[in-house]
Every structure is written in structure tokens, then in C-alpha cells.
């Protein structure tokens with residue numbers, strides 16, 4: 001199953017931020033001759049559109065375009081099902097023409113049927129995956145829009161059965177539910193909806209975590225940056241602080257629209273970008289003056305990719321010393337010195353974020369300087385090193401000198417060592433470990 005994440009972040013429903021506990025899935029078809037899911041993605045990504053579903057299935061390819069986080073409250077049923085059901089629209093063939101209501105004429109049956117078969121098969125696969133993820137029983141949790149109407153949880157529409165019947169496909173909702181169950185292949189649904197943030201099919205989406213509390217967001221970002229630090233050598237505290245500051249807790253337009261947590265521009269230090277592009281207006285400070293600039297940014301499939309790309313970027317020569325650096329202050333100063341940000345208070349702001357959320361805890365503890373195994377031997381080159389009765393200059397001098405030579409130290413206190421001979425203590429600053 002091919003799933004493309006195309007969240008409709010400008011849609012009024014998306015911006016209403018409702019959240020549901022997923023109890024069921026509702027199958028729709030769009031009710032107009034438009035096989036392209038992208039056509040809907042384009043026209044629905046708009047604040048004036050008062051409807052939104054969780055996904056569109058493309059009629060030409062069967063590709064699923066996910067348009068809302070799965071546990072977002074959709075506006076697809078016009079009734080109570082919005083509070084419980086994920087809504088998925090199948091696109092319809094270009095070769096039909098609606099005459100009135102749900103009646104239509106067909107100009108090319110073969111084309112129309114091929115399109116409907118494609119969306120049906122993709123819907124079976126998608127619904128099977130969603131039933132697995134949310135622990136739903138396909139026999140009871142799946143409804144069509146028209147079935148929802150009969151149950152009083154949706155408006156009076158006939159989709160998608162009207163399309164299947166009009167084209168003589170032989171498909172029914174009972175058949176669809178059976179096909180979904182078969183596609184789940186042995187996975188037993190337990191019927192409990194999961195109230196958690198959706199496990200996304202493609203990695204963590206900033207748009208999803210952006211609705212959590214700040215401390216939960218910090219925890220999520222911190223965990224992902226820790227994961228990254230293991231291989232990248234960029235301190236988790238540094239990546240997390242930058243992500244929080246640059247993306248305003250994953251809530252910036254750049255984050256929710258492009259999973260870009262770090263303001264990574266399209267072209268950076270001569271590196272070109274092969275991936276998707278996100279265009280946005282940004283405010284930059286030049287010579288102390290705020291200026292609006294239109295800029296192109298990198299767009300990532302998920303925030304894991306954003307973190308990895310950021311770490312790769314900090315590993316180039318321009319930021320020499322950042323990779324492998326174990327000290328937060330040093331690392332962020334090098335980042336600022338490398339010209340990462342134009343904000344003159346960048347370092348101060350990052351330190352404040354670190355302190356507020358105790359981000360230092362995310363980093364591997366710096367190992368203690370190794371304590372020498374006792375006993376060990378030292379070489380004394382000075383001829384007049386005094387032997388004292390205890391570890392320090394406050395202890396009386398024994399009246400003896402070590403003389404030059406090799407000595408064995410059996411105990412160490414501070415920078416003083418106890419001689420094996422029992423003669424007393426010497427200051428190790430004048431001895432060299434061998």
C-alpha cells in the first residue's frame with residue numbers, strides 16, 4: 001500500500017484540532033467524476049472548505065493520500081460518526097456523469113470499473129491496516145456513509161454503494177468487511193479503540209505531536225534526538241533545544257506542514273536538496289532590522305528524517321567541532337559561529353530552553369576521569385622531593401627526600417601518593433606515572 005502524507009493544514013477542520021478515540025471506519029466515495037486524489041488535496045487545503053476526511057484514495061493509482069492525522073476529528077459524516085469514525089473517500093471515475101442525486105451515466109464501462117476496482121482494493125488494504133492499528137473488529141467497526149445514515153450517525157448519502165451498484169461491480173459492504181478481515185490475515189481484533197496518538201504509517205508527524213502538551217512534545221523530541229545522537233555524534237540536548245526553539249514546539253507552519261523542525265532551507269552551504277520543497281515567508285534580521293523574505297525549505301516525510309538531516313548538516317566543515325562535542329555551550333557557540341542563525345541572541349535562547357527542560361539529562365553522561373588502579377609506579381626526576389608524614393604540605397616533613405628514582409604508590413589522596421616503603425607521602429605533581 002502506497003501512503004502519501006498530504007495533511008490539509010489550511011483546512012478549517014484541520015485547524016479545529018478536534019481529537020477522537022477511533023471506534024470505527026467510514027467508507028465514502030466522492031460523488032463526482034474526479035479520479036485524482038491530488039485534485040481534492042489541492043482544493044480542500046483551504047480555510048473556507050467546511051469538510052475534511054482522513055484520506056483520499058486515488059482512482060488512477062490506488063495511492064492513499066492521508067489528509068488528516070488518523071485520530072483527528074473529521075468532518076465527513078455530517079453526524080455523530082465524526083466523533084468516532086475515521087472517514088476515507090474513494091475517488092470516482094472520470095467516465096461517469098451524474099444526472100440527478102446518485103444516478104449517473106457511463107461513457108466507458110471498462111475504464112470506470114477499473115477505477116472503482118482500484119479504489120476498492122486499496123480501501124480493503126488501508127482499512128485492514130487501520131483495524132490492526134486501532135484494534136477494531138472489521139465486522140462491526142466498518143460502515144459506509146449510507147449505512148451511517150440508516151443508523152442515524154451520518155447525513156443522507158448513498159455512497160459508496162450507489163457507485164458499485166450503478167456499475168454492476170457486485171461489491172457490497174458485507175463483502176467489503178469480509179475482504180478487510182481476510183486482508184488482516186490472522187490478526188484478531190479485540191474491539192478496543194486506542195486513545196493514543198496514532199502510530200503513523202510513515203514515521204512521526206510534527207502535525208500530530210504538535211497537539212500534545214509542551215512537556216510531552218519535549219519528551220517525544222528528546223527521545224528521537226537521543227536515538228539520532230547514537231549514530232550522528234550530535235548532542236541530543238543540542239538537537240532538542242534547536243528543534244524546540246526553531247519549530248516552537250513542533251507547532252510552526254514549517255513543522256506541521258513540512259516536518260521541518262530546524263528551519264533547514266533548500267540550499268545550505270552549497271548542498272542541494274533532492275526531496276520535497278516547502279515555500280514560506282520568514283522574518284530574518286539583517287543589521288538589526290527585521291525583513292520579510294520568501295524562502296524555500298526542505299520538506300520531510302517525518303520528523304525523524306528532519307533530525308537526521310540536521311545532524312548531517314552540523315557535521316560539515318563549517319561546523320567543525322560540533323560533531324562529537326560533549327559540551328552543550330561549546331557546541332551551540334560553534335553552531336552560532338558557523339552562521340546557523342542570524343538571531344544575535346541565539347545562544348542565550350538555546351541555553352534558556354536547555355535549562356527550562358533540563359535537556360542535559362538527554363546526553364550520555366560524560367565518563368569520570370579514570371582513577372588509576374593501585375598500586376602503580378612513578379618516576380621522580382627532582383632530587384629534592386620531600387617525604388611528608390601525610391598527604392599535604394600541612395603535614396610535617398619526615399626530614400627525608402626521595403632522591404631520583406622509581407617508586408611504588410599504594411594509596412592516593414588528592415595529588416598526594418603514599419610510598420610503598422612506608423616512608424611517607426610525596427606530592428605527585430613532581431612525579432611521572434610510568
Ligand SMILES: [Zn+2]
Nearest residue numbers: 028145157159
Ligand atoms: Zn460520503
